[in-house]
Amino acid sequence: MQYPEAIAKLIESYMKLPGIGSKTATRLAFFTIDMDEEDVKEFAESLLAAKRDLHYCSICGNITDEDPCEICRDANRDQSKILVVEQPKDIMALEKMNDYQGLYHVLHGVLSPMDGKGPEDLNIAPLIKRLQKSEVNEVIIATNASPEGESTAMYLARLIKPAGIKVTRLAHGLSVGSDIEYADEMTLQRAVEGRQEM
């Protein structure tokens, strides 16, 4: 016996999502059949709407339903600082702290020679153009603390510094509330390197 076609297709669709294998996809598909018809319709509609209505901001590369995005349009934000992130969702995490008032720029990835990802595959050229014609005096690099994130940060620093713009990097060290006992060596090393006078 085979699965009826409708469920086989749905399982296949779920399996295209990241981190979802055939067992989870099957569970989700059976769950879908038991869902309220209203909820399923809303789900299907929101999938189509997300694909149809969302674009990348032509200035910063953030995800948005209007162009330019909410942040780029906001004249009250500090136009002298650009914080560079890997992905749009990083902006959301940073905005949650309600502290940073400057602008953003999304790279949409990191340099990764292993995956054949060079500077031309990232949203870097538009960043350089932005810097040339704006009043930005500081670029804060907030790529992840992975080897690729680090080398992307280094690459950008070398590219931007000669223009006389200050380039900074987010501090790395112990998480607030974490135990030294459980910290990994790399984090401890960065915490010691970055120690500050009290």
Add this chain to the structure above:
Amino acid sequence: MQYPEAIAKLIESYMKLPGIGSKTATRLAFFTIDMDEEDVKEFAESLLAAKRDLHYCSICGNITDEDPCEICRDANRDQSKILVVEQPKDIMALEKMNDYQGLYHVLHGVLSPMDGKGPEDLNIAPLIKRLQKSEVNEVIIATNASPEGESTAMYLARLIKPAGIKVTRLAHGLSVGSDIEYADEMTLQRAVEGRQEM
């Protein structure tokens, strides 16, 4: 800054799926935006199709796009045996072994007084009716080895046996290829109880 409405709605939809919290839902939503338009359309269509085309078989309760289902329609199967499972996906697992040739019946759950689930909430009355007017001489109970699965099995046995129909339960014991060292006590207890002469 808030998420654009289209993505907030999609995250909300993903969160209605079991085992998917806000972090995973956000990751899936951003992944969706980067998917091929064709794939997203297919996903939306397969969600609607699954809800529209799939029903429960009016005889056995299995999931099907035609009624009665493929197995109930198949005259070559052994009409004298009914194997009772909790969920339609259990049938798929059993069919994979390519060994059992009888019929099935899906309970759609187990007795669970804690969740207010009594016999009338399960697909039990149709099973009893099936037994009354058919040539079935054995009911094999294949509910899970959970406390609820066990008590549902006991309940069914007490209900069906007086009609002179043989009621059996799947064997419990060590998994094939497993180590005694790592088996839990309940499994070992059942393996000893169910020991067979060599």
